[in-house]
Amino acid sequence: MKSVSLYDTTLRDGTQGEGFQLSMLDKLRIAQRLDAFGVDYIEGGWPGSNPKDIEFFQEAAKLDLKHARLAAFGSTRRANVAVEDDGQVKLLLEANTPVVTIFGKSWELQVTEVLRTTVEENQAMIRDTCRHLKEHGREVVYDAEHFFDGFKDSPEHALATLQAAADGGADCVVLCDTNGGTLPSEVMQICMQVKERIPDTPFGIHTHNDCELGVANAIAAVKAGGAQIQGTINGYGERTGNCNLTSVIPILQLKMGIEVVPNLEGLQSLSHFVDDISNNPHFARAPFVGRTAFAHKGGMHVNAVQKLARSYEHIEPGKVGNSQQILVSELSGQSNILIKAEQLGVPLEKGSDEAKAILARVKELENEGYSFEAAGGSLELLILRQLERYEKPFELKEFHTSYRLYRDGHQPVCEATVKIFVGDEAEYIVDEGHGVVNALDRALRKALIRFYPEIEEVSLLDYKVRIVDGHDATAAKTRVLVVSGDGESSWGTVGVSENVIEASWIAIVDGIDLFLQRKRRAGQA
């Protein structure tokens, strides 16, 4: 038996977050991944508040989960209604899950002002509902809403609600920092009092991130003897989100010696899976799993990391499925490039002419305003070009863009022409778009597709523009960063020029070029 269990509520509390919506299929897929990863409880939804959640539990019953137990979420019976007659409690039983989690009010203020009933009736609601669910063979988790705020107002009232749940037979009482306003020192102190007062029922913790302390508060509760952590993958949830399990899990396992999952290496992949399923961008700076979580930029740091990885890495990145990233920047020396080349499968020797030539070219481009930090694709092309393992897929002859804005009702008119050669064959194509860059991108693809039909797979995922040195204003250099993808992977490319159109052109062309180079190399291999 684990000393701390993981209770995931991504599918329920997570979906309270803005921009985090899941279809039933999404929820089923996430549930399977959570199970495979080793989460103990999966809260699937609230049958009483959402008819879709009833369907979910019907489908989820067929999933054949290996380890995790499904939980249906709901509230205690209403005031002044027998628990057997409460429709919402009936739906909880009909969800037919091994676990039922109910929440009740632990803050006296909430009982009188929001629920508008008496303290005694509130306790009876908690006790009756727990007992009723236990009588129907469920494992019962009691979520004490607003527990910490309630405790700070009136410890006696708050503890009495937990006692009511324990008397009703709850298997675990969970202390909720519903508003996310409690500090770790308070959590620790209050948890210790709970443990003393209600020693025979394990307690859990449910925190929110409103003070950027969601993870710290969960850890504090575990330190005080907590036996269950509720949270979500990537911290999705209402307002600022729930306790981020993606950070809590490695902390427990790697820092506190509490084994909660059989294998941490799937952590980054699980995190990205949930982002992708919910169509949210990855947060680059996310602890443990973010793209830059083990990225080193300063030349001094890079140097030290090579001498001794522990210098700037608190854990070995591979333990959570992540990897060290060396950012090639103005602050860096040759070591960054050697590592990058190694990752590409084209190892360079330190101090070799090739390595020197590549570094010189990188520095030269950086002086022109290039930055390869988020444009590994352009760096890959630069290395390939320098190594003469590169064949140019097409030759640009000329392009032209035109944009005309009328103030008399007309839509703006925007078009691009592209003239290219592939070998000896010329193509001269015009297309239009929402803006000059969009028009140019469309014209280029239209011109290339008959030579390289595979570029159909590539699309532009992101497009960012910045001015490299603002001093000369519009005459200054523009840096365009493009992210392209083919459904399986994505890559960044960069272009710099005195004007945004040419910079965009360079980045877009490199994005397509790299795709074609990789296809060719894969075909040769």
Place this chain on the structure above:
Amino acid sequence: MKSVSLYDTTLRDGTQGEGFQLSMLDKLRIAQRLDAFGVDYIEGGWPGSNPKDIEFFQEAAKLDLKHARLAAFGSTRRANVAVEDDGQVKLLLEANTPVVTIFGKSWELQVTEVLRTTVEENQAMIRDTCRHLKEHGREVVYDAEHFFDGFKDSPEHALATLQAAADGGADCVVLCDTNGGTLPSEVMQICMQVKERIPDTPFGIHTHNDCELGVANAIAAVKAGGAQIQGTINGYGERTGNCNLTSVIPILQLKMGIEVVPNLEGLQSLSHFVDDISNNPHFARAPFVGRTAFAHKGGMHVNAVQKLARSYEHIEPGKVGNSQQILVSELSGQSNILIKAEQLGVPLEKGSDEAKAILARVKELENEGYSFEAAGGSLELLILRQLERYEKPFELKEFHTSYRLYRDGHQPVCEATVKIFVGDEAEYIVDEGHGVVNALDRALRKALIRFYPEIEEVSLLDYKVRIVDGHDATAAKTRVLVVSGDGESSWGTVGVSENVIEASWIAIVDGIDLFLQRKRRAGQA
């Protein structure tokens, strides 16, 4: 004297973060905002590692900061070199700042493996450098790199390095969790030992967010008697970022009763300003300042919030300049606009029709992708236009831009035509430039100059482009931020459109328009 001072390193450690680059003008503007907000120390850069930072300190000296003290950052002298002869230490003094912060090694492993010198020489390097800087009249902050890792390996060695700094006269020793791998319970315990061992020198804390505990660790240090918190706005910084001051400040002030700034209401605006200046998107779920930090989605929550805001809000959102998102009350968000109008000398009455109309227009534009945080000039024009105290200086009839790139040696050809009316007089002008936006800016000025010769004084100081929603790539909306100046003051204006040329046009026109409006109002006054 404050019991805890705020030390901001957004301009130095922040810029170690991926995608967080600042020009010198950006750095100067941020420094002014930090000063106005009430931050105590502003670490501006590392003169020894970056020639741009030397220039920064020259310019920053002219800023006339009201409260904050500027700090130059660097390292101790090198091993086996007299401190007077160390070039990097010389550059620190030449930066001519009231404060100098130096870092040294507190982890024995780092001394032997990375620095490759002896423990004794390392302590001498720390002591000598502190003493030398004190002799030159500087306030000296000593950053003990890897302090917690070092302490865990060898408490005696780690404490001896702090003692060396104290012996050298350091005004504050700062315990750095350089790798971000330490837990709050460890921070608390170690800080208490530091306080006991080195009672006469105040200690500070510098944390990183690698375990999502950057804020919690800083708070733990303050609980243990810490007197300074180092961090960055929005938590920018290497890897997962630094301690997020944007969360720490309201926690100290609202939760712990430690006053650190005179007025918290500018917090959200400061946070968004730094995002906009660095051309980064706002993180919606950011505690305190995020767009969804006080957003209520669950129907039950909305209901409860209406009955009792404290139900799901740990603080009053207005205290940090944020607002509740569901209950868009007629009065919400108005205060910023009232303050701005007051500053313009056109005071509005709270709740008046004029104030409501202006607020409605701001919300409408924000929905279209506008952001006024770094574009006070556009907000000023919006208010003037709504108040009907506005005379349009010219009427656009049409503009056209053309860009042609040849690969056969030719320079790209880029021109713009502008057709405008001033009163009944038409002007139809063509000009060329480095890019389409530059050409357009030149053509517009050329067209206006015979009507408004004073625009000779105005120039474009900065030009930034970002894509408001990256999902549709080049077809998404573009936001252009322009900073114009007349040598005495500078002002920001913003334009949004599906294409960068029109967005630029809007922002450039507003920049000139505002200048003309101000001239006219000054002439009338």
